[in-house]
Amino acid sequence: MNTRTPRALVVGMGIGGLATAMRLNEIGWEPVIVERAPARRAAGYFIGLFETGRATAQRMGVLDAIGNRTDLTSVTYDVERDGRRRPGMGYGDLPGGPRLILRGDIETALYNSVAPRTEIRYGTTPTAFDEHSTGVDVTLRTTGEDASETTEHFDLVVGADGMRSTVRRLVFGPDSQFMRPLNHIVAATVMKEPVPGYRPQDGVVLAEPGRSVWTFPFTNHHPGLLFNYRTDDEDAQFRRSPMESLRAAFGPEPTGPVLEHLLQQFEKADDYIFDSAHQVEMATWHTDRIVLLGDAAWCLTLYSGMGASTALAGADLLGSLLQRNPGSTTRALREWDQKLRPFMTMQQESARTEGLTTFVPQTRKDKVVRTALQRVLARRTGKKVMSALLAKTFKEMSIDIAAV
Ligand SMILES: Cc1cc2nc3c(=O)[nH]c(=O)nc-3n(C[C@H](O)[C@H](O)[C@H](O)COP(=O)(O)OP(=O)(O)OC[C@H]3O[C@@H](n4cnc5c(N)ncnc54)[C@H](O)[C@@H]3O)c2cc1C
Structure with missing residues (x-):
């Protein structure tokens, strides 16, 4: 029996990346986070956290830490x-x-849980992916004082690197193909x-x-x-x-x-x-071992009021389905995509119409x-x-x- 701890690369340390790392830790995976920025970012702008996000944060045990402003x-x-x-x-x-909060309130609550048990590499970004049946070999480039380039093996890659995702561009195609x-x-x-x-x-x-x-x-x-x-x-x-x-x-x-x-x-x-x-529109958010999540995958925009909530929910569900499908990452990703897709399509449509006009x-x-x-x-x-x-x-x- 293979008892090796599965290793996942999480690209991006926003709400989606941090929530993914938290859930992967909980189900016995070893996440490694790479973040392009040289350090954690500022608290950022306002966020309204609706029930989708509140229920997820509650289940993940971070709702109280997120607080309410x-x-x-x-x-x-x-x-x-x-x-x-x-x-x-x-x-x-x-x-x-x-709940009216700052983006940083969610990120800090997640970071405080994730950081003590997760390797985080700042100033680091992927430059190439070689996916094969047993995993993905990823070339990672670090800039700054510790500048280096390495190629490492992962069982799963999660692209949570935002609307202009590098993972999406390298694996699925140019921005112009997906950004509306x-x-x-x-x-x-x-x-x-x-x-x-x-x-x-x-x-x-x-x-x-x-x-x-x-x-x-x-x-x-x-x-x-x-x-x-x-x-x-x-x-x-x-x-x-x-x-x-x-x-x-x-x-x-x-x-x-x-x-x-x-x-x-x-x-x-x-x-x-x-x-x-x-908005980001894609017919699929995954290959066999690479998946996009949050703004990288479906970017709802602020006009939906649901980007942060769905980044949390996407990460939580990914953890649950990977746990339910031990030994078949591909099946977990397929089920994950199928469950989320109708909901995200509805959110996108609503954001482009009533949501935009409300703002x-x-x-x-x-x-x-x-x-x-x-x-x-x-x-x-x-x-x-x-x-x-x-x-x-x-x-x-x-x-x-x-x-x-
Ligand atoms: C003004 C504004 C108001 C909003 N209001 C709401 C709201 O009321 N309710 C709501 O739910 N949502 C709201 N949103 C949307 C919400 O903020 C986003 O949907 C959510 O934060 C997306 O999180 P994410 O982790 O997917 O992506 P991001 O927050 O974009 O995080 C991506 C991370 O990846 C890093 N990264 C990027 N490229 C690379 C790379 N090549 N290598 C490594 N790291 C990389 C970035 O530095 C960043 O840290 C709002 C957005 C805006 C702009």
Whole structure:
């Protein structure tokens, strides 16, 4: 009988990679994480953790460690450039009541469990894969002080290396084959100073056809800040500084006090994201011994509100199915793909339609509907009725997909 501990390479130390390593440890595998960055990254942007993620995190025993930064006294206002405001619906008011946290809250909770029992190599990335019937020989390149190149054998490779995945490119094909542009730019950071004239725990949303800016208040932390805008020329957005692109996208009308403050907050940020939104669409997420997971595989985008939750769920389910199929990694990967695929297809479709319009009204009509909706939501009964109407849809959208 073969009693050798199976070894897996996990590429990427985001939520997907860390959760995978945690589950592999639990089922008796030896994961090795390689992360391209030279060190752990900052806490990053806001995340709403819906039931899919909450149920998974609970099962994995990390939900308490992830915590909850939702401020129950918070009010989110819909604002106009001229300063008019009315109470609206913030991210935390959505049915299903997502936990508002930072991406780093999930990563830290997972990291604290994984790091003591897992080899982590920073500044390291795969450059070639040679897959055969008994495993995968992977060439790994490390840069920096310990620069080296080695080829090592693994029983399984998990590509959890994000939307522009190197594993996907090397094993399945170029980005252009799988990345579907949503023609929107996303700019996210954390604010240093609250919006003047608003309580620090309150949020604001300024939504116009084709562009919007949101703030996401937290307890015990500065609010998150998110700009979105539509563009027909993504490349042009990266030929100038993010600030110039943001000002061009939100012009030429005068900014007014709230938008100006928010633009200045982005300008002052130490750390930010400025990127185009893409979904990843693939007919299969795996070969016999190489599998993609999280944004590398299905990138739902922030417009689904489910990227972090599904990265956790994908990792949890992978662990469960590998454990159930000892000796047949291929069968485990096939079952894993089959179980997740309908759910991810539904999430992608919803993110491209209702999800995107919720974050960015696409037309004048969307904006009018949004304003009418805010008027209903401003009343306590309106909010209750609306939540009840949406509750069923949100329940179906956020099932515990990793439960086995
Ligand atoms: C602004 C914003 C808001 C969001 N809001 C929500 C939300 O409310 N709810 C929600 O559920 N999701 C949200 N998401 C999506 C969610 O953050 C992602 O889906 C999730 O974090 C993806 O995790 P991941 O581990 O798959 O990938 P990533 O987080 O992209 O991690 C990939 C890791 O791989 C590393 N890497 C990349 N290339 C290589 C390489 N060649 N070799 C080694 N390492 C490599 C990277 O450095 C990184 O550490 C949001 C996203 C954004 C941008």
